[in-house]
Amino acid sequence: MTVAEALNESLVALEGAVERPRLEAEILLAHHLGCDRTRLLLHDRETLRDAEGFFALVKRRRAHEPIEYITRRVGFYGEEFFIAPGALIPRPETELLVDEAASLIRRRGLRQIVEIGVGSGAVSVTLARLFPDLRIVATDISEAALAIAAENIRRFALADRIELRRVSLLEGVAPDEAELIVSNPPYVAAGTALEPTVGEYEPHEALFAPGDGTALLRRIVELAQERGVPAVCEMGYDQRAPMEAFFASRGIGNVRFYRDLAGLDRGFVVDCRFE
Numbered sequence: 001m002t003v004a005e006a007l008n009e010s011l012v013a014l015e016g017a018v019e020r021p022r023l024e025a026e027i028l029l030a031h032h033l034g035c036d037r038t039r040l041l042l043h044d045r046e047t048l049r050d051a052e053g054f055f056a057l058v059k060r061r062r063a064h065e066p067i068e069y070i071t072r073r074v075g076f077y078g079e080e081f082f083i084a085p086g087a088l089i090p091r092p093e094t095e096l097l098v099d100e101a102a103s104l105i106r107r108r109g110l111r112q113i114v115e116i117g118v119g120s121g122a123v124s125v126t127l128a129r130l131f132p133d134l135r136i137v138a139t140d141i142s143e144a145a146l147a148i149a150a151e152n153i154r155r156f157a158l159a160d161r162i163e164l165r166r167v168s169l170l171e172g173v174a175p176d177e178a179e180l181i182v183s184n185p186p187y188v189a190a191g192t193a194l195e196p197t198v199g200e201y202e203p204h205e206a207l208f209a210p211g212d213g214t215a216l217l218r219r220i221v222e223l224a225q226e227r228g229v230p231a232v233c234e235m236g237y238d239q240r241a242p243m244e245a246f247f248a249s250r251g252i253g254n255v256r257f258y259r260d261l262a263g264l265d266r267g268f269v270v271d272c273r274f275e
């Protein structure tokens with residue numbers, strides 16, 4: 001079988017199973033061949049080596065495994081990150097969390113921040129790259145996620161500025177280590193049905209939070225209030241009302257919600273310094 005034939009056959013196999021079958025067939029084939037997708041044409045007439053191995057990848061994708069877990073790569077904020085099962089795949093909307101945190105860090109000249117729920121490390125690595133003097137303590141309860149974050153920190157040579165800790169929330173994080181809390185915590189209401197690509201493959205401790213999904217968000221705001229520091233958090237598009245009620249119940253007025261490009265509520269910046 002030639003490379004061109006394999007592309008056609010995999011395209012047919014992915015039709016109906018994924019949204020963009022041609023693109024994904026090309027990504028999988030390029031991954032299998034170890035070349036750039038734009039250079040596939042150059043190999044068109046060559047015999048495909050290890051065709052069985054390639055179609056095993058196609059089969060995994062047909063079974064809804066995220067393509068990022070298959071290729072072990074994900075793009076975030078213009079860079080390529082390592083990703084693997086065990087860490088949430090960073091989402092494009094989380095780039096807004098980075099932007100909001102970055103603008104606060106810049107305005108206040110912050111030097112030491114903490115990320116709760118580091119996952120793959122995409123947020124902390126991106127912030128550390130944007131601010132060469134910034135130091136970050138990044139926590140997570142998942143050993144698998146921390147191993148993936150450690151790999152990204154190694155690849156971007158940031159081990160001297162990002163410290164990973166396997167703790168819950170801010171356990172053991174000293175006051176002077178957290179001038180700002182950044183977090184994209186689990187916020188999907190427990191029991192919500194998710195599409196198979198997400199629900200069957202991504203770690204549930206990265207997705208779900210008890211009740212209406214705001215439990216961790218609320219806990220993080222409480223911690224920010226106790227410490228008198230600002231917090232920037234991502235949240236679900238439908239969580240503005242419960243979070244507003246929570247802020248009101250704690251007497252917190254200095255909050256701004258931010259939206260994504262589709263106009264959906266996506267997160268908030270809260271400053272508890274003056275409450």
Ligand SMILES: C[S@@+](CC[C@H](N)C(=O)[O-])C[C@H]1O[C@@H](n2cnc3c(N)ncnc32)[C@H](O)[C@@H]1O
Pocket residue numbers: 087088089090091094116117118119120121122123139140141142145167168169184185186187205206207
């Ligand atoms: C939605 S993922 C975010 C990952 C990454 N920061 C991102 O934005 O792509 C949430 C992360 O929080 C972690 N997590 C869940 N509960 C936690 C807790 N109590 N303390 C610290 N991290 C927690 C999960 O293991 C997961 O890695």
